[in-house]
Amino acid sequence: MDLLTRMDLALAYVENNLTGEIDQEVLARIACCSIYNFSRMFSFITDISLTEYIRRRRLTMAAMELQQGGNIKVIDLALKYGYDSPVSFSRAFRTLHGVTPTEARAGGVTLKAYPRISFQISVKGEKRMDYRIENKEAFQVFGYEGIFNTDGIGVNADILHDNAVHPNNPHELWNQNYVNGAYEKLAADAGDLPLFVSPGLCKVHGVCDYKQTEPGTFAYMQCAFRNKNSKVDGYTVANIPASTWVIFPSEKFKWDNVVEVVNNLHKRFFSEWLPTAEYEQVNGMNFEIYGGDSDMGYVELWYAVKKKV
Numbered sequence: 349m350d351l352l353t354r355m356d357l358a359l360a361y362v363e364n365n366l367t368g369e370i371d372q373e374v375l376a377r378i379a380c381c382s383i384y385n386f387s388r389m390f391s392f393i394t395d396i397s398l399t400e401y402i403r404r405r406r407l408t409m410a411a412m413e414l415q416q417g418g419n420i421k422v423i424d425l426a427l428k429y430g431y432d433s434p435v436s437f438s439r440a441f442r443t444l445h446g447v448t449p450t451e452a453r454a455g456g457v458t459l460k461a462y463p464r465i466s467f468q469i470s471v472k473g474e475k476r477m478d479y480r481i482e483n484k485e486a487f488q489v490f491g492y493e494g495i496f497n498t499d500g501i502g503v504n505a506d507i508l509h510d511n512a513v514h515p516n517n518p519h520e521l522w523n524q525n526y527v528n529g530a531y532e533k534l535a536a537d538a539g540d541l542p543l544f545v546s547p548g549l550c551k552v553h554g555v556c557d558y559k560q561t562e563p564g565t566f567a568y569m570q571c572a573f574r575n576k577n578s579k580v581d582g583y584t585v586a587n588i589p590a591s592t593w594v595i596f597p598s599e600k601f602k603w604d605n606v607v608e609v610v611n612n613l614h615k616r617f618f619s620e621w622l623p624t625a626e627y628e629q630v631n632g633m634n635f636e637i638y639g640g641d642s643d644m645g646y647v648e649l650w651y652a653v654k655k656k657v
Contacts, residue, residue, distance in 0.1 A: 350656075355386075355390070355467045359464065359467075362402060367409075372564055382632050383563060385557060385629070392615040401462075408461050413425060482593050483593075484591060488588065489555055490583040491584065492505065492525060494568050495565050518568040522570060525570060534551075534571075534572055535551040537572070537580070538551035549638065553573075553638055554568065555635050556569075556633070557633050558588060588633075591630065591653075592627075592654060593651065593652060593653065596613050596649045598613060598646060603645045606647070613649045628653065629652065630654050634650055634651045634652065635650035
């Protein structure tokens with residue numbers, strides 16, 4: 349079953365459960381990947397988060413029920429579409445539609461409708477995508493690990509100082525470690541780059557979704573490659589299995605634009621390359637491999653893949 353078919357089936361499950369519980373484990377099984385990886389694919393392809401999509405669909409359906417007439421109470425409608433109280437439901441409804449649920453009953457009121465999304469291949473290719481396929485033996489990385497919620501609220505993370513604030517997402521982890529000296533310490537403890545990495549790259553990188561975590565969470569590590577002269581005491585160590593990797597290099601960019609560049613590469617991988625490739629992603633594991641100098645940056649995104657059967 350191809351990627352777009354799996355995503356359509358997953359969204360069919362969402363659609364059938366807009367008035368009930370959407371079980372993330374069930375959603376992940378249908379999509380044949382972790383819920384985090386499904387959420388990433390969804391957001392990069394559609395430019396909207398899965399959580400926001402579900403919210404909009406529920407409030408769209410609620411608005412249709414109100415305008416169909418009938419005597420359904422606001423409190424019953426709130427509970428039907430997953431809200432704890434009519435107050436929270438009314439607030440969300442007004443934010444989306446610009447009117448209250450009571451006002452929406454009246455004729456002539458303009459409301460917003462967000463239709464169900466379906467996935468299909470679109471013809472693109474106006475800009476080339478450079479990539480290469482490489483097979484790599486098993487290796488280890490070590491560094492600062494964070495376990496994060498998919499909704500952007502931090503769970504826990506390795507920290508250098510006991511009074512450090514736990515970051516809520518990988519971007520905050522990087523920022524915090526720049527400030528508190530953890531980044532420099534990891535770079536100093538990294539040792540030499542392995543032979544399977546292009547020379548001249550940075551010592552510190554990022555790896556995501558390299559191990560299974562609790563539903564609704566994902567693992568991310570600011571990491572270095574482990575070698576014979578690395579100093580790993582006090583760090584989290586992760587084993588990366590032998591894998592086939594598809595690697596997408598960026599153009600040189602100003603460091604201020606790093607988040608935009610990385611997100612654009614992710615988006616093109618999920619929306620342009622993966623749906624038409626003879627490969628499929630393995631779990632959700634991927635690396636952000638950084639290079640460049642103090643002025644200009646460079647990044648490679650590595651995705652673990654396997655040939656379709």
